[in-house]
Amino acid sequence: MNAIPGARPPDPKDLVRVRDRLTFLFVERCTVNRESNAISIADGHGIAHVPAAALSVLLLGPGVRITHSAVSVLSESGSTIVWVGENGVRYYAHGSPPSRSSRLLEAQARAVSDPSLRLAVARSMYLMRFSGEDVSKLSLQQLRGREGARIRRLYRQHSQRTGVPWDGREYDPDNFEGGSLVNQALSAANSAVYGVIHAVIVALGCSPGLGFVHNGNYRSFVYDIADLYKADLTIPIAFDIAAGPLTEAVGSAARKKVRDSVREFRLLERCVADIKGLLSIAGPVDIDDEELIVDDLRLWDDREGTVAAGVSYEESAEL
Template structure:
C-alpha cells in the first residue's frame, strides 16, 4: 500500500462519552479492510467498529498486522493486551482530542504542592460523604482505608462470600482465591477504561495526584473513584452467583467478571462520568469537554507575553511586519 488512507479528523471520531466501553477478542488475527478493522478466525471474518470503542482488549492467541494497529491508533482506541487470565496494558492510540487544554491544566496543578493537595482532596471528596477540607494526605489515606474495608465487609455480609483481605500476585492470577481473582479481573477492566478516557481527552496517565512514581499513576487515581459502585460489588456478586449455581466452577471467573463489569459500565454511563469528573478536577468545568477549543486541530506557538500566537506562520524579525503564511504542516 502506498500512502494509505488520510488520517481522520477529530469531528469524524466518536467522542469518548459516546463510545462502547471495551471489546475482548482472543485467538484471531486483526487486519484492515479499507478503513475498517477486521478480526479473522476459523469461523470467518468480522468487521470491528473500532471508532466506536474505548478499549480493545486482546487476549491469548491474537495477532496484529501493521495496518490493523494503524487504524486502531487513528481511531483513538486504546489497545490492551491480556495475559493468561490477567490484564496488562502496553499501548494506546492517539488522543481523540487535539487540544492540550486539560493536559496543561493537569501538569500545572500536579507541579504545585498546594494545588495538587486541593485536587487530591476533591478526588477524595467525591468518595466521602463528609468534608475533606483541611485534611492532610495522611488523614485522607486513613479515611480511604477505613472506607474500603467497610465496603468489603458490607459486600461480604450481603452476598455471603467469605472475605479475608485483598491479596493478589500479578504474575499468578489463578493463585488467588475466587473473590480476589474476581476483584483483579474487575479492576483491570476498569483500569483499561480509565486509561482510555484519560488518553482520549489528551491527559497524561502518569501525572497522578494521589498515586505517584508510575506511568499509570493517574489511571489508578481515576479508577479509584468508581470501584465502590462498580467493580467491588460486581466481584462479590459474580462469586456468589457461581457458588449458588452449585458447580463452584470458577474456570471462567475472569470472563464472567469482565462481562459483568462491561454491563455495569454501560448502566452507569461511566465513560461520560469520567470525562465530566476529569473536566471538573482539572479545569473546574462542569460541562463536558467538547467545546470548540478542546477539539480544534490547531497548532499554536508559545509566547512569553501573550501565552500563545498562531502557528503555521512565518514571523519576520520585525514584530510590526505582517506575518507571512508558511507551508502547511504535514
Template sequence: MSTVGKRGASTPWELTRSGDRISFIYLERCILHREDNAITAEDADGTIHIPSATIGTLLLGPGTRVTHQAMSVLGDSGAGVVWVGEQGVRFYSGGRSLTRSSALVEAQATKWANRRTRLEVARAMYRMRFPDEDPSALTRQELLGREGRRVKDCYKREAARVGLPWHGRRYVPGEFDSGDPANQAITAATQCMYGIAQTTVAALGCASGLGFVHSGHELSFVLDIADLYKAEIAIPVAMETAAESAEDVGSRTRRAIRDRVNETGLLNRCVSDIKNLLLDEPDDDPTGDPTDRVTLQSDHGIEIESGYNLAEEPW
C-alpha cells in the first residue's frame, strides 16, 4: 500500500473551485490528522472526516493540535490555515491564503497606488458604514471629520439606548483597567473586530499594510476593514454588555462579540465586502480560478505565458 509520503500532489485542475468550497470551517479542542485525502478531527465525542478539497480556509481555535500530514494535505488541496482565538475572534497566525491567484492583492495595490482611486475606496468604505449619506464629493479631511462625528454620535446614542452613563471615549494603550466599564467593553470589542478582520484579510491574500483610510502601519488595511462594522456591531454589543454588569466586562464582551459574529455571518460578509471594494467587477471574481496561472510581465501592460524560453522570440 502506498504511504502518505509517496502520494503525488494534486494538480490545480483536480481541485475543487474556490467558489464551490466551504468558505470557513472552525475547529477547536481537537486533534487534526490525515486519513487518505481527508482531514480527521478527533475529540472526546468521536472523529469526523472533512474532505480537504472542500475547505476554503480552516480556522484553528484553542486546544487544537495538528499533525504534519494534516498540514501537508491541506497545502496540497490549496486550503488556507489560520490560527485564531475562540470562535475566530482573534487572529494569531496564518498560513497560505485561500486563493492561488494574486488578482485580489494586485487590485488592492493598483487602487492604493493611485491617489484618486485610493480616495474612491475610502469614500466607498464610508458609504458602507453610513449608507444614509453620500460621500462622493467629500475630501479626505471632510471624510475624517464626518466619520469622527458619526462615531461620537453612535457612542452617545448606544449608551443612551441601554441606559449607561457616557463621558467620552477614553483609552490608554496597555492600561485596560484604567477605563470605566463602557470604555473597557469598547476596547475589548474593537480588539475582537481587529482579529476578525485580520483573519479575513490573511485568508484572501490581501496586503494588510496597504490601507485606504489608515496608513503607516503593517495592519492599516485590517484597521480599515474592522472599522466597517464598528458602529453596527462593536459599539452596540459593547454598550449592551457594560450595561448588564461591570464584572469581568472584557471577557464577557469578547463572548458577546463572538456570538454576534456567528449570528450575522460576519466572516462571509467580510469576504464579500473586501471583494466589492477592490474588484471592479466583483461578480467576475478571478480568485475563484483554482488553476495555477503564472505569467510574465512584458511591455505596455501585456502579460505573456511563462514556462518556456523566450530568448528566440522577436520582441
C-alpha cells in the first residue's frame, strides 16, 4: 500500500500541553504562511515567526491572507484558528480542535441533560465567584441576583478607583465606537478572553454551545466560563485603559493588556482545571491533556458500554 502523501503529523505526545501554551495572537492586514514547523506573519513592517506548537489560538482579523500550508501546520500542532471581525468583537468561525477524545464532551452532555446535575454545575459556577462567603443555601435565582449586585458593585469600585465615569454597560455590535471609552475597552477585552476560552473549550473536546448558566447560543459554555474571570481580568483592564493616555486604538490597547494579564493570571491552566472540576460533577474526568488528543474510536453497546470499532461483527447467534 502506498504511503499517504503529505507531511506526517507530529505524535500527540510531542505537542505542548494546552495549559502550557501561549495565550493568543491577534493579527490583521497581513499574510500568514508556513516556514518549517512555524508560521510567518508578514506585513509592511516586516516578518515575524511564531512557533505553531506553542500557540493556543490564532485570531485572524480583517485583511488577513492565510495559506493552506499555514492552516495545515496549525492544525497538526493542535492550535485553534478563529476568524474575527474588526476590533476582534465579532466571532465568525473556528478551525478543527486538537482534541480527538469525546470523554469530556460526554460528561458535559450528561450534566447539561440531567436537570439535577445541571443545577449542581450552575450552582458551582456561582459559588466559585463568592470566595469566603456562605451562599450554599441560596437558590439559583438568589445567586443570580447576588451575582448581578456583585458586578454592579465592581463597576462602581473601579469607577471610583480610576475616576472614569460609569453610566452602565452598553454594547452595540453594529456600532462599536458609539459606546463610551470604557465600554469599548470592556467589549474588546471580553472578546479577547472569549477567544482564549473558546480555544481551551474546543481543545478539551467540549462543546461551546452546551452551557449551564447561559443557554440557547452557540457559545453559551464560553460565556459561562468567561464569567468566572471577568471580575479579575476584563473589568479592571477596561477601566485602566479608559483612565490612562491612549497611544493607539482602544481595541488594540485592550487586546495587548489582556494578552499580558492572561499570562500573569495563568488563565489557560486555571481554565482547564476549572472545566474539568465542573464537569467532574457528572462523573470522574481525571484525564491528562495528552489523553484527549488520542483517537480512541469505539462502538456503543447497550450491554458492555463500548466495544472495539473497525471490526466486522458476525450476526449474533442469540437472536
